[in-house]
Amino acid sequence: MMTTTELAQVLFTTALQPSDRLSAFQIRDAVVERLCSCGGDPSWCAAYVAQEAGDHPETYVARMRWALDAVAGAYDSAYDGSLAAA
Template sequence: MITTTELAQVLFTTTLQPSDRLSAFQIRDAVDERLCSCGGDPAWCAAYVAQEAGDHPETYVARMRWALDTVAGAYDSALAAA
């Protein structure tokens, strides 16, 4: 089972931006697409996130906070609909 933190790391690696107005479906679709492109291995995304945190610490915190909040909302709404 993939955790919210892992999902946020996957979302972090996409081209989606906090300014995009996306539905929960679009967010989950983008996360699924990225996971597939990484062979289903969230560790690849975690390594990318670590690199970005080192290279761009000034933007890392805000983007990760957005990613965490976004996946929490997107996946909570999916569970509530099930």
């Protein structure tokens, strides 16, 4: 089971954009795909997010806020309030 923050960090590293009209399925699918490409290790995503926060602080906050909101909605709707990676 992953936390909302961990899921958001994984989503943050995908090519999805806040301006895209994404379904909950697309968000969950992107998270699973990214986790698979990282060998299931979310720490890779956390390291990337930290680097982006340092390199691009002007865009980091807005993207992370979007990622947090997106995974909260996508996983809440799929799992009746419990956040878990598929």
